[in-house]
Structure formats: C-alpha cells, structure tokens
Amino acid sequence: MGYKELGQEILDNVGGKENVKSLVHCATRLRFNLKEDSQANVDALKNLSGVAGVVNQGGQFQVIVGGDVKFVFNEIEKMLGSQSFKEERTEDDKKGIISKVLDTIASIFVPIIPALTGAGMLRAFLALFTMLGWLSTDSQTYQFLSLIGDAAFYFLPLLLASSAAKKFGCNQYIAITLGAVMLHPTFVAMVANAKETGDSLSLFGLPVTIANYGSSVIPIILAVWFLSYVEPLVDKFMPSAIRIFMSPLFTLLIVAPITLILIGPLGTILGNGLGSIVEFINSYANWLVPLLVGTFTPLLVMTGMHYGLIPIGINMLATSGFDTVAGPGMMVSNIAQGGAALAVAFKTKNSSIKQLAFSSGISAVAGITEPALYGINLKYKKPLISAMIGGGAAGLFIGIMNVGRYAQVAPGIFALPSFFGEKGMSNFIYAVISCLIAFVVGFIVSLILGIDEEKESPLSESQVAETDLLLNKIGGIIASPIAGEVINLENVADEVFSSGAVGKGVAILPSDGKVYSPIDGKISATFESNHAIGLQSDSEMEILIHVGIDTVTLNGNGFTSHVSDGQKVSKGDLLLEADLEVIKNNRLEDTTIVVVTNSGDFSKIEPTDKKSVNVGEALINVTADN
Template sequence: MSVGHCATRLRFNLKNDKKADTEFLQNLKGVVGVVNKGGQYQVVIGSDVKNVYKQLLELGSFNNNDVSSEKGEDKGIITKALDTIAGIFFPIVPALTGAGMLKAVMAIAVALGWLSSKSSTYQFINYIGDTAFYFLPILLANSAAKKFKCNEYAAMAIGGVLLHPTFTTMVANAKKAGEGLQLLGLPVSLVSYGSSVVPIILAVWFMSYVERLADKIIPGTIKLFGVPLLTLMIVAPVTLIAIGPLGNILGVGLGAGVTFLNAYASWLVPLLVGALTPLMVMTGMHYGLIPIGINMLATTGYDTVAGPGMMVSNIAQGGASLAVAIRAKNKDVKQLAGSVWITAVLGITEPAMYGISLRFKKPLYAAMIGGGAAGLFIGVMGVGRYAQVAPGLLALPSFIGQDGFANVIYAAIGCAIAFIVSFIASFMLGIDEPEQDTKGSGDKAEVVIDVASSGVIYAPIKGRTVDLKEVSDPVFADGIMGQGVAIIPEEGAVYAPVDGVVSALFDTKHAIGITGDDGVEILIHIGIDTVKMNGRCYTAHIQKDQKVKKGDKLLEFDMKAIKEEGYDLITPVLILNSSDYAEVLGITDKDIKVGDALIKIAK
C-alpha cells in the first residue's frame, strides 16, 4: 500500500480496497468525504491534510511504490488508465503550476508597462518560467518510471536524450539544410521534443519491459552496470527512431482534434467541462483532462479544454456554497458553508463539494447549472489560458495573452456568470438541512458530570486538564481525530479510563487505543511527536487485544527523560468516534486525579 496527498486529500493505493472501513471514515471528525474512484482510495480532509498526512506516516508503515497494478487487482481498463494518468501527471503539477503562475505574473507586468519584454530581467524570468515546460519530458520520465516500475534515473536519462543540445542542434541544422538524419542506417524524424508529453510516456513504458528483460538475462555479477547499459543501448535508439516520432504524431493529432472542435463547436467542450467537472472529480475522470490541457499548451501554447471549464466550475461551487451560508439556519452548516466557498473560489473545491454540495445535493445541481452557463459563454468567446495553473480565481492572470486583455476580460465575465448563476440557483433551491440544536446557547458553562450516569470517561492520568486548542499539534487542536480534552501530566503513569479492550498499542508505546464495552473508542496520546522516541522512556503493562478494567495500569513513562529530550508531554484524550454521539463534553481547567470523571458522552 502507498499513500500521498494533494491540497485537500489523502490518496491511497490499496491492495484490497474492500478492507477499508469507509463508513467509519465518513463519520470521523475532520473527514469531509471519502471517494473510491479512478484507481485511488481518497479521504478528503481539507486544508489540514498535510498535518494529518504527517501523523499518518508516523503511525503506519507506507511506501512510495504504486501497487495498483500488482497481481490480484481487479480493476477495469478505464480505472487502470485513469490511475496511470493520475500517477504520472499529479506529481509534476506543482512544478508546472509554479512556472505557470510566474509566467502569468510576468504577463501582467508587461501588460501594465512595469516590465519591458526587451529587458534582460524579462529574458531571465521568461526562461525560468519556461524551464519546467521545456524539460517536461524529464519530469514526466521520473513519474512515469514510478508508475511503470522501472528505474527513475535511467528513465530521466532517456528524457535527456530527447532534449540534449547536440540532438536539437542536429535537428535544426538538418531542417535548415533540407537534409535527413540517420541512426544505425535508419531515418530519425526531425522532431523537437521540448515540452512534449506523449513521446516520453511511451518511451518509459517501453523501457519498463526492456529493463525487466535485461534484468533476467544478464548475470548477477555484472547486473550493476549491465542492466542500465543494455537498457540504454536499446531504448534510446528505438525512442529516437520509432517511439518518439510516433508519440509526436499522437500528440499533434490530439491537438488537431481539439482544434477541430474549437473551429466547429467551440462552445461544446467548455460547456461540458463547466457543468460536469464535479462529477468528473468524484470519479477521478478529470485526470483525463490534465494531459490534454498540458499537451495543448505544449503544442499550441493555448489551452481551451481543461483550464477554462474547470475554473468556472470551481467558482460555481463557491457561489452555490455562499448561498447555503446565507440561507441556512443550522449553525454548523452555515459556518461550514461560510468558509468552504472561499476555498472553492480559489480553486480547492473538495471541502465545498463533499461538505456541502454532495451532502445536500441541491447545491451540486446549482453549481452544475452555473458552471455550464459560464462554460457556454467562454466557449462561444473562445477563451483559453496560456499557462498551467490551479483552476480558480487566482488563475485569471494566466488568461492574459499577447493580444491584449480581451481574453482575460471574457474569462473574468465567465467567472462572474458562474458565481452569480450558481448563487441564485442555490439560493432558490435551498437545502434540506438538519435540525438546529438550540440547547446550550450563550457563554460556555462549566461542565458537571454525573458519575452515576452512563457514558462517563474517567481520567487516565493525574494532572491539569486543558482544552484541546492548547495542544501544539493542529491535528489534535482542531479536533480532526475526534473531540476530547488534554491533560498536562503530573505523574508518569496511564490507567484504563473505562472497562474495555486494548484496541491499539503502538510499537513506540506513545499511544494507546481503548474500545469501551459500550463501543466508545478512546485514544490516549502521551506527548507530542513522541513517536520519534521509538519507545524509549515508555514501559507497557498490557498487550493489544487485552481486556482491561477501569483503573488498570496500562503503561508508565519517564516524564523527566522525555522532557529533557525536548518533547511536550501534554496528552490528548480523544473520542475517535465522536460523530456517533450528540454530545462529547469534557472538563477543562481543573486539577484531576486518576479515576475522576473527565468526559461525558451522550447519544
């Protein structure tokens, strides 16, 4: 199994996705939604995904190798194709986005007269912005090698073969002289591979088979240099003679097909992309648009397929969510919608999509209406972008071209149409929101727990209780893993807070999971980042799956030694399945001893 993340999601490649507890994840505090499409199992977190990812890597054993094509997988051809496309293009998006935004900023500076296109500063910034696109074959070689399970550096060398100055000079001179080139007596097409997409992907795919064959036939004593030598001797010539030209023809053909659509039905693709992007994102099919857009930028310098339609679709999600924020009566829904519409407008739609649109359905319909209306407009007006940037409001500078501001003005009008139409449609449709819990309004009152009642979690550690917000780790502080309280320990011993079973005991002994007899799931996390201590200073008195009674000693830890190594001993006590309870009330700002009532849960 491997795991990665994007701006809002954890992305898992699972050997068996049927073992994933989707229902539990969907109900987990901090999880916006779960998607199992496009060859990936995706857990939508939101802007805190980096912090969750960091904790996940510390708690689990993961690798960076894609397992999606291992034997035993039962995935359809479309799913495999989408998984391959996603795996190849997703890792390089940050490089292209950074370069694209730099080109967009430079276009603004030139258009406003802040920078002359003849200045040396312009030349420097221009080539810096072009670098990621020109060396695209090398970037793609690395990510493609990981997908096709061959050596990344050998693959990057093949990408370098296509871009080497000697080869590009030979091609330029041959074109100028009207002559041809030959390698091993066979003709080499006079093709420039800078910024190309398809040729290197085909070359690395071919290389994956050659490398495996070479590894089988070359004796073990000379594998170290024999395998890469034979691979390079076969793949490089075949790529220059056959694969590269074929890939170039396919790339040009793809661009010609899009040009044909733009000439005879320019409104069609942006309309469909603008309306259907939410559905494509849910299924992972939007990955199919990314290489088309990048290929258009590489071949024509102008993308009318992926960027414009996805931009107005994202902004439509923002408009629909803002309408929910204004119209909703439920405090939680209003607060959520009031924040996610901003991220949607800026190009990150997963929180709005899974938190609002898919949850209530009607905002989704409104977003599709607004995105389709805006897509139709920008399609009729022939709007396209000149750089690869994240599709949101901040992408507008990438629509500034060499012919003035007409293109970017139409793009801005399209954004306005998307936002306004979706807002009006969402406001009129409304949502079927949950009932508002009006109990306990006003200032926060002191929590008093009746120890005679059921649903009481008792203090596992002696110390001072504080609010989770005082924990320095945002995964705990923001309640992403569940509600609860934190304890600043005064003694180095942890006791069972309820009767139950030890459901988790990490090898590092820094955290314990207890599942109570009534089903409550409790995590006691002793210290922050203490996983790095690898179990030093911790002594466990129990084992995983062991039955425990309230007050049984679970483990001991050396407070002094842990503090001397610079770790914070604050200990979050969390209810992992908080979503199963109507109330999770904890006592804070109080000195407690082991066995005192700490948290009250109620269904």
C-alpha cells in the same frame, strides 16, 4: 494528534506499507494505490481525528485530510522509506480499464502539478506586467523571469519521466536520462539543422523522425512505460557479477534508440492527433467542450476523472500554447461552486453550517473545491445542482467567445492572469465576465433553492430542556440514542468492543431501530454501509454508535442514514434507521454499542445503572480530567 501520529494511523489502516503500491497527494487528499483495497479499514480511517472522509474511486483509495495533507504525506513518505512501488501485473487485478487509465494519469501528473502551477503563474504575471508596461521585454530582469517560468514547461519530459518511473516501477534516473536524451542540445541542433537543410537523420541505418520534444507529454510517458518492461528483462538475463554496470548500459542502448526511432514519433503523432481532435470540435461546436467541463467538473472530481483533462490541457499548451479545454471550464466550475456554497452561508440559520459554507466557499473561488464540494454542496444536493448550472452557463459563454488560457495554473480566481496573451485584453475580459457569470448564477440559483435543514425529533420540549440543563451543568452526559435493554460492554459478542479497545461505554439491546443524536455537536464520521455513525460533542467527546455485530457485511441493506459528514446535529435529531428484522433474518445480532472513542481524555466514564432506557434519558456520565 500530530502529523506523524496521524500518518502512522492512516498507513496502518490502509493495510500497512506492504499494501501500498504508490502514494501521491493533491491539495486535500492522500491518493493511495493499494494492492488490496479490501485490506483498508474504512471505518477506522473515517473515525480518525484529522481525516474528513474516505473515497475509493477513479482507481485510487483517497483519504481526505484537508489543507495539511502535504505535512501528513511527508510523514507517511518517511515511513514508506525506499520500498519499491512497482506495479504488480497480475491477472486477478479487478480494476477496470478506465480506473487503470485514470489511476496512471493521476499518479504521473499530480506530483508535478505544483511545479507547473508555480511556473504558469509566473508566466501569467509576466504577460500582465508587460501588457501594463510595468516591465520591458528587453530587460534582463524579464529575460531571467521568463527563463524561470519556461523551465518547467520546456523540461516537462524530465518531470514526467521522474513521476512516470515511480508509477511504472522502473529506475527513476534511467528514465530521467531518457528525457535528457530527447532534450539534449546536440539532438536539438541536429533536428534544427535537418529542418533547415532538408536532410534526414538516421540511427543504425534506421530513420529518426525530425521532431522537437521540448514541452512534450505523451512521448516520454510511452518511453518510460517501455523502459519498465525492458529493464527487468535485461536484469533477468544479465549475470549478477556484471549486472550493476552492464544492465543500465544495455537498457539505455535498447530503449533510447527505440524511443528516438519509434516511440517518440508515435507519441508526437498521438499528441498532435489529440490536438487536431480538439481543434476539429472547436471548429464546429466551440461551445460544447467548455459547456460540458463547466457543468460536470464536480462529478469528475468526485470520481477522479478530472485527471483525464489535465494532460489534454497541458498537451494543448505544448502544441498550440492555448488551452480551451481543461483550464477555462474547470476555473468557472470552481468559482460557481464557491458561489453556491457562499449562498448557503447567507441562507442558512445554522451557525455551524454558515461558518463552513463561508470558509469553503472562499476556498472554492480560489481553486480548492473539496471543502465546499464534500462539506456543503454534495451534502445538501441543491447547492451542487446550483454550482453545475452556474458552471455550465459560464462554460457556454467561454466556449462561444473561444476563451483560453496561456499557462498551466490552478483553476480559480487567481488564474485570471494566465488569460493574458496574444489575443490581448479581449481574452482576459471575457475570462473575467465568465467568472462573474459562474459566481452570480451559482449564487442566485443556490439562494433560491436553499437547503433542507429540517430534522425529526422524538423528544418533548420538557425532555430537551431537562437534558439541556444536565448537559450545561455537568458538560458530560451522553443521552441514550436508542430505546432498549442496557447491558455491560464486556458482554458484547465482539472482542473489539468488549475489550474496550475502541473505547469505554455501554451496549443496548434495541426495542426500536431509530437512532437519535445523544448530544449537541456534529457528525464526525459516516459509513457507506450506514451501520454506524461517529459524533463529536460540543464538549469534545468523540462518540461512536455501532448498530449490530458484523452488520457491515450487510453493505447497507436494512439501514437508512439521515445525516452526512460534518453536519451539525442537536440532541434528539434522527441520525439513522435500522430494520431490526433484516439484521435478525441475516443471523446477526442487533446489539447497539455506544462508546466514547477518546476515553483516554477523560478521568471517568460511568454508564447508567438502569436496566432499560428510553431515547433521551441519561446513558453515560463522562467526567473530564482535572
């Protein structure tokens, strides 16, 4: 499936473009802000080839795509076109205040992170090259590179104005103009002159606080938020004949002065106050914040709460040029996750787990943790605990040694150059030691704890051998995952399945609630309600096992899953258990559907002609296209 097709499927299954308030993406995930989360078809999304999972947390509906997320995002953005993403301020918005704040922070900061990361890495390497004597600070080359590296940070209010305007649903270019007012050379010169002479500044007779807004964070966000209320109010009262030029005029005349007189100074006070709080904590317990960040970053990432750390780190860089909160703790946490995942690669005997653990572990060390977090560490629990121990140990060390970074970069091993700065080599050396602590502790603890790979199987050795022979010979036999009476798919009381829309297959009236793997392959999709499961065979068959009709409404009651997304399985492994009595007591049918969701890839899909089957017996014969 191409990027365009995948993007269209994802957009359709989140409720269509009409249900999308805003969309951003990070390294691996599409982050939707939906009008109604209930309109999203989570089951269908998880079954899409190219989608690794779905998470609805932190005020965002997140679709995990992986490394190709940027290309899928670009296609969806084209489909959304120029539609407004203005937030609807409705009283029935059920999101809590924490979710709203996190959603706002993520929506504003995620789009600008690539610019800050690129510029931050350039600044970090410049510091390294000058320290090593490879580049003179007097050279024009250094001056130009320094200019390029500083631009994104000095003009940060412009970047934030653009993304904040999209989030708050106001005119993007008026918002950028507000940022430009705060950074205009004339205003900067007026502030510098007032500081030198001791004179005051005033606008309309009202005092203007003498403040510099270069690299600032909070003032412009508050200004654009205020703009989002003023702009529609001006539009409402402005006659339509002159609205096109008079509305922007009055909007600027209202918002810009209030920004300079009130909002900007307020934002400066809040930013400085935030820095003072962090400085106070560091003065009395400098080990505390890095310890907490290093330990709990994986949990923050899972909930989206790590985006609350980003503005704190950026604000510290803007006010003091030294971040001891977000960057160092998140860096050692990511490296500890990589160490824990790589230990799994050394420990496991399962080739599929070994391959995933190795590749995702390397990715985590480089700063991209989602593959390791969701594919290995969270799935097997013990590696996650190991990563948190490693991150906490390294976080404690960097806190005690007061290690910080001098630039905003992606938190991974390649962030180390950002630790060069005014403290010289000592800060860098301590950062390197902290990375070693994180990796070694995470690796060793994970190696000791290991992972649980044992699975229950109801098949005898002869049954397994018989099915193996059949599969190896034909390459397309799906064994029965459950015992019971076989019925035609057309007779199922669910039009989605009976019509063949999901795929061709068969249904079973189960005599037992245990569901076993019908193939050798991997788990391609699991569901929060545990009522269904998706598999992909080694011969590329994509299979959906759906227990019961409308059992998703039970919200997991009566269902127990024994597997996770991406897990390697063998024929006869226990996948899930369903309490058939719970299903019947809720007046639902327990009919279990087995369908090949990529039926179009095969020439024939022939269900068994048996009236009843036992677990492990041949159920569906799938013949590949010639």
